[in-house]
Amino acid sequence: MSEVAIATRIPLHDYAALLGEEEIDELRVLAKPLRGRSIEMINSTAVGGGVAEILNRLLPLAEELELDMRWDVMTGGDDFYNVTKSFHNALHGAPYHPDPKDFEIFLACNERNRARLPLDAEFMIIHDPQPAALIDGRPNGGNHWAWRCHIDLSHPNGVVWNFLDKFVARYEAAMFSSPEFSRNLPIPQYLFYPAIDPLSEKNRDLDANFIAQTLAHYRIDPHRPILTQISRFDRLKDPVGVIRAYRIVKRYFDCQVVLAGGSASDDPEGAVVLQEVLREADGDPDIHVIELPAWAPLEVNALQRASTIVIQKSLREGFGLTVSEALWKKKPVVASAVGGIPVQVIHKHTGLLAHSVEGTAYQIRFLLSHPEIAAKLGEHGHKHVKENFLITQKLKRYMTLFLAMSRGS
Ligand code: UDP
Secondary structure: OOOOOOOOOOOHHHHHHHHOHHHHHHHHHHHHHHOOOEEEEEEOOOOOOHHHHHHHHHHHHHHHOOOEEEEEEOOOOHHHHHHHHHHHHHHOOOOOOOOHHHHHHHHHHHHHHHHHOOOOOOEEEEEOOOOHHHHHHOOOOOOEEEEEOOOOOOOOOHHHHHHHHHHHOOOOEEEEOOHHHOOOOOOOEEEOOOOEOOOOOOOOOOOHHHHHHHHHHOOOOOOOOEEEEEOOOOHHHOHHHHHHHHHHHHOOOOOEEEEEEOOOOOOOOHHHHHHHHHHHHOOOOOEEEEEOOOOOHHHHHHHHHHOOEEEEOOOOOOOOHHHHHHHHOOOOEEEEOOOOHHHHOOEOOOEEEEOOHHHHHHHHHHHHHOHHHHHHHHHHHHHHHHHHOEHHHHHHHHHHHHHHHHHHO
């Protein structure tokens, strides 16, 4: 039994109605030779953050295609998640002061999980740095192991990367969300875009009444512009920067800002960052800081749909699934030109990119005074997501990888 709650299945014909019969036929053709062969996904959190979001939707779709895919989550204590969060920040380029104990904690936790998790599926996909050392448990004679990295590795801290590199190099393949994240590795590297499920509770169409009720519940005024960032309270998402940009815009437009986020079980910094955000908000009634439960897809969907503009002012970003979610909803997006964001936000075509608080404010002001351009960007954004960042394409890519890996063996 997998330990994670998998979302409900959505029949393939619902996807066919939205995406065309051909798209689904391709999925069926690729799935046929893989039926009955085991696939295991392992990551470090069951809820919160983009990886859990994707796996939560990938599994029901795989089940619809009769694939034997399961998902397990590694477990660790606070010491492990403190270490992996500092690895995460360091891999995104933050300073890191190595303590040999960190590496011991990391290795010991991976070893405990090696004893606990099933590592004998034909295809093992290990997500992100936290469980990377599980490769030490690869059975003799071998099954197929691939490492899926969701974070921006373009400027990693050398100490942390040199430590991880030794594990990653022993996988059969590595997958990254942007070409810039690839590393000098002796194994094949593939570009894998993250993806959203257009029919999930997070992204499907919503009744206007539900959206209105959600706004009323959080005391957000539906009659004035709403600027929204949905993100875990993480410094790399720069929620404080969002408030600073809002303050500049507020001099010209009577708008509101919504910062909504839950937490992820593998992120120990959330509570501290939330306090920093509340301090910065300083009681302004037009700054809505909303602490969401870790699993609140309908609320996120409603807040995104109610927004005039969606912001993603990250300082670093693996991909930023929230951007695709907003674009799918035809929202104009103002986002930082970091990590995987520019593949989603093509500047002046599917949204606007910015590089600073002032730049973010400038782009927001531009969109608020040009609603017709904002609407066009949203339309283009929806099309771009439909063509490139949907869960069906993602599963196709996985199935192609499985077939390629099993051919090579
Ligand atoms: N999310 C959510 N509730 C929150 C904050 C985020 O459901 O309170 C979702 C968000 O809608 C998206 C994912 O978590 O699906 C975040 O993925 P992203 O790639 O944007 O960032 P990550 O958290 O993985 O760095």
